[in-house]
Amino acid sequence: MIKNLLDIIQRIKNKDISVWIKDNEIENRIDWIDLDVKNIVNIIKQKLYGISSYDNVILLGMGGSSLAPLVFTTLYPIKKKVYVLDTINPDQIKMVYDEIVSKNNIFIVSSKSGTTLETVVLYRYFYNLFPRSFFIFITDKDNPLDKEAKENNKLVFNPNPNIGGRYSAFTEFGLVPSFLAGVDIDKISKDFEDIKESLLEFINKNFLGFYEMEKVKVESDIYYLFFRYYKNDFVMGLWLEQLIAESTGKNKRGILPVVYRNYNFNVPKDRILGNFELTNYLEDLSKWMYVWFIYTAAVSSYLGVNPFNQPDVQLSKDVTNKVIKENYDIFEYYEIVDNFDTIFEKVKKWILVSEDYPYIAIQFYSSFDYFDLLENLRDKLAEFSGRVVVCGFGPRYLHSVGQFYKGGPEKAAFIQVIVEPKNDLGYINKYFVAQALGDLITMKNLNKKVKGFYVKAKN
Numbered sequence: 001m002i003k004n005l006l007d008i009i010q011r012i013k014n015k016d017i018s019v020w021i022k023d024n025e026i027e028n029r030i031d032w033i034d035l036d037v038k039n040i041v042n043i044i045k046q047k048l049y050g051i052s053s054y055d056n057v058i059l060l061g062m063g064g065s066s067l068a069p070l071v072f073t074t075l076y077p078i079k080k081k082v083y084v085l086d087t088i089n090p091d092q093i094k095m096v097y098d099e100i101v102s103k104n105n106i107f108i109v110s111s112k113s114g115t116t117l118e119t120v121v122l123y124r125y126f127y128n129l130f131p132r133s134f135f136i137f138i139t140d141k142d143n144p145l146d147k148e149a150k151e152n153n154k155l156v157f158n159p160n161p162n163i164g165g166r167y168s169a170f171t172e173f174g175l176v177p178s179f180l181a182g183v184d185i186d187k188i189s190k191d192f193e194d195i196k197e198s199l200l201e202f203i204n205k206n207f208l209g210f211y212e213m214e215k216v217k218v219e220s221d222i223y224y225l226f227f228r229y230y231k232n233d234f235v236m237g238l239w240l241e242q243l244i245a246e247s248t249g250k251n252k253r254g255i256l257p258v259v260y261r262n263y264n265f266n267v268p269k270d271r272i273l274g275n276f277e278l279t280n281y282l283e284d285l286s287k288w289m290y291v292w293f294i295y296t297a298a299v300s301s302y303l304g305v306n307p308f309n310q311p312d313v314q315l316s317k318d319v320t321n322k323v324i325k326e327n328y329d330i331f332e333y334y335e336i337v338d339n340f341d342t343i344f345e346k347v348k349k350w351i352l353v354s355e356d357y358p359y360i361a362i363q364f365y366s367s368f369d370y371f372d373l374l375e376n377l378r379d380k381l382a383e384f385s386g387r388v389v390v391c392g393f394g395p396r397y398l399h400s401v402g403q404f405y406k407g408g409p410e411k412a413a414f415i416q417v418i419v420e421p422k423n424d425l426g427y428i429n430k431y432f433v434a435q436a437l438g439d440l441i442t443m444k445n446l447n448k449k450v451k452g453f454y455v456k457a458k459n
Contacts, residue, residue, distance in 0.1 A: 008298050009200065019301045020413060027309035031162040032293060036198070037170045040159075044172065044179050047155065054134065055103040057180045058083045060122040061110035061173075064165020064401030064402040065138070067239045068174035068289075069110075072183050074235045075285055079182025086396050088118045088432050090421040091367040092327050093125065108177050110138040112165050114145030117317070118275045118395055121431055136180075138172050149337065164308050165399075166243050169289055191286035199294065207291060209274035211331035216273070216302040221409040222358055224267055224388065226275040228260055230425035232236045233278035236285075239294060243394070243401035247307035249404025255299065256359060256404060258390055261375060265389070273299075277433060312407035316398055318443075320438030324430065330437055334454035340373060343453055344380050347415055350451050351385055354448065357411040357449065361401075365436045366419035366455075395435045402439070406446060414450040422459040 011019045015033055017026045057080050059069055063088065066086040073082040083096050107126055111119040113136030125143075127135065137149040149156045159171040166172060170192055179185050195202060203210050216223060225244060227237045238327040248254040258265070263275075281288040299306035337343060350358075360381060364374050374391055382389040392401060394416075405414065418436050421429055443450040 005210065005298065006200070008301050009294060012294060012297050013199070021304055021306055023306040025309050026306060029164045029167070031160050032167040032170070035170055037192045040171060040175060041185050041189045044176055044185065047157070048179060048372035051134070053104060054080065054106045055142045056081045056083060056100050056105045057108065058085060058100060058105055058126070059108045059110060059120055059177045060085050060126065062086050062116050062118050062396070063242060063286070065110035065112060065119070065173050066168035067242055069177035071235050072174060072178040072188070073181045076183045076384055078180070079383060080180065082177070082181045085122055086118070087393065088121050088395065089365070089367050090423040090425040090429050090431055090432060092427065094369065094423040097129070106132045107135045107179055108138065108180070109135060109145065110173060111365065111412070112140050112144055114139045114143030117431065121428060125425070125428065136176065137185060138176055166246055167293060183320050184241050191284065192290060195287040195290045199291070202287065203291060204298060209276065209294060212273045213299045213302055215270065216299060218283070218304045223255045223271050223273050224258055224262065225255055225273050226258045226263070227278050228263070228276070229278045233282060234259065236278045236281055243292060243296050245311050245401040245404035248303055248305055249298055250305050250311060252408065253303060254305070254404050254408035254411055256388070256390065258388055262379050263377060264290045266386040286424060288294050307392045310403045313398070313403050315406060316402065316439045316442045319442045320435050323434040323438045323441070329438060329455065330433060333437060333440055336450040336456060338456050340419065340455050343417060344377055346453070347381060347451070348384060351413065355411070355449060357413050358409065359388040359390060360385060360413045360415065361405060362389065362392050363397060363416040363439065364391060364415060365394040365417065369395065370419065392441070398435065398439060406442070412448065414443055414448055416450060416452045416454070417455065419455045422457050
């Protein structure tokens with residue numbers, strides 16, 4: 001292994017914060033490196049002992065509070081039905097409600113800050129409809145959610161506060177939902193301890209892509225990591241996307257993770273840091289997650305960025321709150337279309353007159369039922385433009401690659417699509433659209449190249 005890289009990895013393992021740029025926040029975000037996962041597992045088992053009479057586990061969370069448990073409960077064997085609800089799309093919420101309404105359910109309300117808009121909205125909605133169900137809370141100590149839960153004698157987990165959301169896979173945020181779903185979290189704990197001891201050997205044997213990070217230069221604006229998915233391994237791509245993009249996308253540079261099924265991109269070789277198959281991570285999954293933590297922390301040293309903050313995420317939140325409070329005419333910002341299939345032709349005309357940019361991002365606000373349609377749109381757009389095209393569902397991407405979009409490389413083209421929800425859940429519909437509009441306005445305020453479409457729902 002290259003000497004300089006070996007030194008960086010060892011310094012990270014020793015929690016030497018001088019490996020990164022100077023930032024007072026870093027010292028309070030690195031306890032994931034030597035976490036005592038076995039102790040966390042024991043605490044979880046003690047607090048949840050005897051809880052067994054339930055059919056479903058419903059996780060209400062966003063970003064770092066939802067993606068790791070989504071990975072664990074999708075790619076490890078489970079015994080209970082799991083719903084990870086990381087959206088406030090009314091159609092998606094109604095779908096979950098219809099499936100659980102007559103069942104015995106455990107709800108997990110998960111938010112590090114305790115103030116995440118989507119999590120709070122989901123909590124209020126389901127608590128009003130299922131007041132007799134069992135609610136568990138995972139949040140930092142002494143925030144509003146923690147205080148409310150404890151005042152109402154709810155079961156609360158307070159994870160180590162010195163770990164950021166996207167590095168929290170092996171804390172209660174990742175392990176409580178997994179345990180309730182029936183995942184063998186003892187195995188996760190053992191794998192974590194094993195990889196801490198055998199990290200360098202594992203990297204040398206399994207991850208030669210580590211060497212590629214030495215081509216990263218601070219003065220360059222964008223690099224790419226490509227991850228090909230086949231089926232359920234797509235969720236690992238979602239987790240990697242947040243980890244890498246939100247950690248590196250700042251100071252007008254970063255690494256863009258591209259999770260794809262068809263490779264139609266034309267990218268300079270000196271900007272590609274690796275092209276990986278997500279299916280290769282299904283074996284030794286937990287070990288790979290820790291290795292990617294180390295990779296992301298190490299490559300951030302080369303980039304000269306703080307891998308543990310997200311300074312631009314708050315921008316959209318502030319504008320969204322303003323949109324919620326004030327009356328905005330949404331149709332001043334979006335082109336109305338009656339059919340989703342017409343978007344590609346309209347985008348083609350817009351792309352032709354756009355400036356030069358390295359990638360296109362589709363920001364899609366609808367239910368997850370549109371997944372295949374969205375991927376088809378991405379494939380056609382990539383083939384037409386020859387550029388890298390990434391896509392994600394809103395508001396999920398706001399807590400993930402959204403930091404990269406705002407704080408990363410300045411040039412890019414953004415296409416935002418809202419599909420009008422078919423279900424009316426009152427204020428939730430308003431909040432859902434407000435998040436999209438808030439982000440669109442934020443992108444415009446940042447002088448980003450962005451185009452919005454609003455697809456009218458069919459009767």
